[in-house]
Amino acid sequence: MTPDRILPTCLLFFAVGAPAAAQEQGFLWAAGPVAEAQRAHFVSILWWMAVVTVPLLIGLPLILWRYRLNGGGGRYRRDWGASPLAEVAIWSVPVVVVGFLAWNLWHATLSLDPYRPLGPDPLEVQAIAAEGHFLFLYPDEGIVTVDRLLLDADRTARLKLTSVDVLRSVMVPRLAGQIYAMPGMTTELNLAAFAPGTYAGLNTQYSGPLFPEERFETEALPETNWHARIEATRDGAGPLPPDVLQRIAMGDGAEAYLAADADLFARIAAPSSHGAHR
Amino acid sequence: MIGLFLGTLRWDDVTFVEFWRTPDLNNAIAAAAAGLLVLGVVATLILLTVRGWWRPLWRDWLTSLDHKKIGIMYVALALVMFARAVAEANVMRAHQATAALDAGLVAPDHFAELFSTHGTIMIFLVAMPLLTGIMNFVMPLQIGARDVSFPLLNAISLMLTAAAAGLVMVSLVLGHFSTGGWSGYPPYTGADISPGEGPDYWIWALTLSSIGSTLTGMNFAVTLYKRRVQGMHLFRMPLFCWTVLCTSILMIFAMAPLTLATLMLWLDRHAGFHFFTVGSGGDMMNFANLFWLFGHPEVYILILPAFGVWSEVFSTFSGKRLFGYLSLVYATMAIAVLSFTVWLHHFFTMGQSANVNAAFGIATMLIGVPTGVKVYDWLLTMMFGRVRLRVPMLFANYFLVTFLLGGVTGVLLANPTVDYGVHNSLFLVAHFHNMLIPGTLFAMLAAIHLWFPKAFGFRLHEGWGRAVFWLMAPGFLLAFMPLYAMGMMGGMRRTAYFSDPLFRPWLWAAEAGAVLILAGFAALVVQIVVSVRRRDALAVPAGDPWDGRSLEWLGPAPAFEFNFAGEPKVEDVDAFTALKAQGEAYRRQETYEDIEMPRNSAVPVVIGALAGLAAFAMVWQAWATAALAFAGVWAVVIGRSFVRDTERTIPAAEVEAAHRAWLADVAAATPVHRRDELTPENRGLAEEPL
Ligand code: HEM
Ligand SMILES: [Cu+2]
Ligand SMILES: [Cu+2]
Numbered sequence A: 001m002t003p004d005r006i007l008p009t010c011l012l013f014f015a016v017g018a019p020a021a022a023q024e025q026g027f028l029w030a031a032g033p034v035a036e037a038q039r040a041h042f043v044s045i046l047w048w049m050a051v052v053t054v055p056l057l058i059g060l061p062l063i064l065w066r067y068r069l070n071g072g073g074g075r076y077r078r079d080w081g082a083s084p085l086a087e088v089a090i091w092s093v094p095v096v097v098v099g100f101l102a103w104n105l106w107h108a109t110l111s112l113d114p115y116r117p118l119g120p121d122p123l124e125v126q127a128i129a130a131e132g133h134f135l136f137l138y139p140d141e142g143i144v145t146v147d148r149l150l151l152d153a154d155r156t157a158r159l160k161l162t163s164v165d166v167l168r169s170v171m172v173p174r175l176a177g178q179i180y181a182m183p184g185m186t187t188e189l190n191l192a193a194f195a196p197g198t199y200a201g202l203n204t205q206y207s208g209p210l211f212p213e214e215r216f217e218t219e220a221l222p223e224t225n226w227h228a229r230i231e232a233t234r235d236g237a238g239p240l241p242p243d244v245l246q247r248i249a250m251g252d253g254a255e256a257y258l259a260a261d262a263d264l265f266a267r268i269a270a271p272s273s274h275g276a277h278r
Numbered sequence B: 001m002i003g004l005f006l007g008t009l010r011w012d013d014v015t016f017v018e019f020w021r022t023p024d025l026n027n028a029i030a031a032a033a034a035g036l037l038v039l040g041v042v043a044t045l046i047l048l049t050v051r052g053w054w055r056p057l058w059r060d061w062l063t064s065l066d067h068k069k070i071g072i073m074y075v076a077l078a079l080v081m082f083a084r085a086v087a088e089a090n091v092m093r094a095h096q097a098t099a100a101l102d103a104g105l106v107a108p109d110h111f112a113e114l115f116s117t118h119g120t121i122m123i124f125l126v127a128m129p130l131l132t133g134i135m136n137f138v139m140p141l142q143i144g145a146r147d148v149s150f151p152l153l154n155a156i157s158l159m160l161t162a163a164a165a166g167l168v169m170v171s172l173v174l175g176h177f178s179t180g181g182w183s184g185y186p187p188y189t190g191a192d193i194s195p196g197e198g199p200d201y202w203i204w205a206l207t208l209s210s211i212g213s214t215l216t217g218m219n220f221a222v223t224l225y226k227r228r229v230q231g232m233h234l235f236r237m238p239l240f241c242w243t244v245l246c247t248s249i250l251m252i253f254a255m256a257p258l259t260l261a262t263l264m265l266w267l268d269r270h271a272g273f274h275f276f277t278v279g280s281g282g283d284m285m286n287f288a289n290l291f292w293l294f295g296h297p298e299v300y301i302l303i304l305p306a307f308g309v310w311s312e313v314f315s316t317f318s319g320k321r322l323f324g325y326l327s328l329v330y331a332t333m334a335i336a337v338l339s340f341t342v343w344l345h346h347f348f349t350m351g352q353s354a355n356v357n358a359a360f361g362i363a364t365m366l367i368g369v370p371t372g373v374k375v376y377d378w379l380l381t382m383m384f385g386r387v388r389l390r391v392p393m394l395f396a397n398y399f400l401v402t403f404l405l406g407g408v409t410g411v412l413l414a415n416p417t418v419d420y421g422v423h424n425s426l427f428l429v430a431h432f433h434n435m436l437i438p439g440t441l442f443a444m445l446a447a448i449h450l451w452f453p454k455a456f457g458f459r460l461h462e463g464w465g466r467a468v469f470w471l472m473a474p475g476f477l478l479a480f481m482p483l484y485a486m487g488m489m490g491g492m493r494r495t496a497y498f499s500d501p502l503f504r505p506w507l508w509a510a511e512a513g514a515v516l517i518l519a520g521f522a523a524l525v526v527q528i529v530v531s532v533r534r535r536d537a538l539a540v541p542a543g544d545p546w547d548g549r550s551l552e553w554l555g556p557a558p559a560f561e562f563n564f565a566g567e568p569k570v571e572d573v574d575a576f577t578a579l580k581a582q583g584e585a586y587r588r589q590e591t592y593e594d595i596e597m598p599r600n601s602a603v604p605v606v607i608g609a610l611a612g613l614a615a616f617a618m619v620w621q622a623w624a625t626a627a628l629a630f631a632g633v634w635a636v637v638i639g640r641s642f643v644r645d646t647e648r649t650i651p652a653a654e655v656e657a658a659h660r661a662w663l664a665d666v667a668a669a670t671p672v673h674r675r676d677e678l679t680p681e682n683r684g685l686a687e688e689p690l
Helices: A003-013 A018-023 A033-066 A084-111 A223-236 A244-250 A264-269 B002-006 B015-021 B025-051 B054-062 B067-099 B108-142 B151-173 B198-226 B239-270 B284-317 B325-338 B343-350 B354-366 B368-382 B391-414 B416-422 B426-456 B462-488 B501-533 B575-581 B603-619 B623-640 B652-668
Strands: A123-130 A133-138 A143-146 A148-152 A157-163 A168-172 A176-181 A187-191 A197-203 A215-221 A256-258 B595-598 B647-650
Touching: A033 A084, A033 A176, A033 B368, A033 B391, A033 B416, A084 B325, A084 B354, A084 B368, A084 B416, A123 A148, A123 A168, A123 A244, A123 A264, A133 A148, A133 A244, A143 A148, A143 A223, A148 A223, A157 A168, A157 A176, A157 A264, A176 A187, A176 B343, A176 B416, A215 A223, A223 A256, B002 B623, B015 B025, B015 B151, B025 B054, B025 B108, B025 B151, B054 B067, B067 B108, B067 B151, B067 B426, B067 B501, B108 B151, B108 B198, B108 B239, B108 B284, B108 B426, B151 B198, B151 B603, B198 B239, B198 B603, B239 B284, B239 B325, B284 B325, B284 B343, B284 B368, B284 B391, B284 B426, B325 B368, B343 B354, B343 B416, B354 B368, B354 B391, B354 B416, B368 B391, B391 B416, B391 B426, B391 B462, B426 B462, B426 B501, B462 B501, B603 B623
Parallel strands: A123 A157, A148 A215
Antiparallel strands: A123 A133, A133 A143, A143 A256, A157 A187, A168 A176, A168 A197, A197 A215, B595 B647
């Protein structure tokens, strides 16, 4: 843990961060450029906010002690209700702090836009969030993986997201933030990892009884391993059945398929696929 | 035919029958909750009958249009609902803490029902009635008015809120509540995925309570514009009244999108509309938009009255004028205006352009400026004061500190960059509880302690009040600090079980905190009972137990039914302090006049009952019953408009007698120094400060 990781952990947890440190999940344990930037942004806000919070934390006990009814030494000025100097200070300090924070926010928001590609020639993946499971389609590779996202650690990735029935939200916390996956719509999320590794991914939006199980593993592999892995997957997989979603829901899905059906994603993401009910 | 009147309601929907058919732990818990409710109702009915309290209940309370009694009834309703919602929070936490070892206590759908009812109840049936009740009781007194502008409407608002509470309570026994959370997003709550009665319970409970709140907003705003006593300029109103004004304006404009969004959802569900259904041109994103167009101003509806209460508490218990009155007024108004410009921060992650997110993020952070100003104004209010850490002041100082943390995490969440990482997580849950518990809930507890003597004539027991504080204050930290941590470790809200064993210690800590808060609530109940028992020693008939500063402390405790015998003179923000300083607070009046007060009316009760029945019938698609009940509501409204004789006169002699009796109490009381404020010597007369 570096010092700036300790700061937010301790500041916010009050308690010791030991169990948290062992956890190594979430954007504070960043493993990709976006999460790393999120963490840095998070910490910088804490520092800025200290400008307004610390004086109060110091002043409050002093005032409570000095002006207490029984034995307090402070002067009693029962009609003291205004002081131009103090008022200028208490308006202008927050204005300045919020000014800086706003500047900071603007730049961070634009440069970390999840829609913004993180590098040239990203790996294209289409993610379909369904009840209890995620399907990842790799159009250029012609395969589909279930509940496992295979990334090339030397390449950035661009996810196209949609959901089968309800609103969901897809995130791999250690790599980048989340974006909603919505039925009948397509959204986008760009990801990259600093190094090979396995990172947890999940749906964050309540979607029904299977919600706690809507998780997937993101495996970022070194380039050569990634190619080999894709090959192996392709060799071991059968064709994608048309009723793949039902099968997976029934528990007799495979871990991967050959995507003969190139526009499965487009069909599910089309508003018309949801038809009129009743 | 019967279908028209009973709709889809069947025996199998009764929770007890469900348990009988499938007797597992999950259904046992549901049946136990339903059983507790039925027992509670039966016990109340028996008590009322045995004690012969039906008549006084009807005559003095249910049909009363007195703003003070309506306020008290709001608070009582909120406390009953709080008992349920806080118990639910404990069940959720206990379930999560045990869920990894085995299946936990409840089934996943039942867990979803619990967070949905907990959230819905806490917001609409605990926080809203609490603050509406306090505003009702205090605001007219503070501006020197005899009542609100529309007393009948006021009672109707209360009864609609009570009907909403009744509807949510009935869902314990008949059928199930929604599982879609307090925000009820489609498509999850749409007919395809949630075909049952659950979302309809949610829709109609919200409809009833939001109509009640809209009417309250109008009523209070008009009262503040029109009913201020002579001399009470806008800029002489106590700060609490300013927050009531801003809250009322927010209520008028913010509740409408909610009422509309839920009704549109109902049309989607039952009438084949497609406002939010995917395909056929509907768009679920519009629901999020409408919901938060209400939802964000709503959080300021919840917090502004709290800011008002804190302002009164800091100044009263520092024995000193509020610091930066004008700053606080402008800060309050700024917050009210800005609160309509930030709703998008609840869905930064919906895929809109980064520019839009940045604009709304900055707008959100701007609210931090007036909020920060307030915090420092409160701090400076204590400076040069004589600070007494009575129970409301304990809560107030605890609030100052915890509010900093809530403010910091709020600013963090206002940054889309950070929000992408913690949206939907327990970090967010921790943030909003951080605002709602030390902010709203504790402010309302402080308000109850502060104004209780004015309502009932005696102070609340201080020792038990401290017990409430010392249970709830650490309870909150224990219950919610772990959630910040879990949220940053990737723990999401509304998760029925966390498979990761590393969450376990945090979950147990959170459970322990929830138990402490529950214990704090129990202490509050004990405190009320103990105080009632010792009411003679705690009585403050002269009316001014805390050396109060604004007009509500002029007059006896409990307050005159007609609030003031004459028109109080107002020459300062701290109008009552000025009167005391000039020696005019306890003057006999030369002349007394007849006073007109609104006559009691059964109309609000009938309207509330019929509206509740209509809503219940809509839930179960019993169209005929619904139509009849709805027609009944309007028949009563029309019928009432023909009643001309709605006022009752209190003769001058009666006013004079009451006023003299109070002055005699004042004469009999010895003025107490603030040091002795908590002793039985405090009969409600404050010593002249040096
Ligand atoms: C008294 C102690 C309280 C405890 C222990 C508590 C606990 C909880 C828990 C366990 C949840 C579910 C979190 C999740 O979904 O993972 C929750 C949600 C919520 N609580 Fe509380 N809560 C308390 C008080 C309050 C108060 C006072 C309010 C409002 C005035 C409130 C408003 C909410 C809301 C709006 C939700 C969100 C429900 C949803 O997800 O739709 N709670 N609370
Ligand atoms: Cu969308
Ligand atoms: Cu908001």
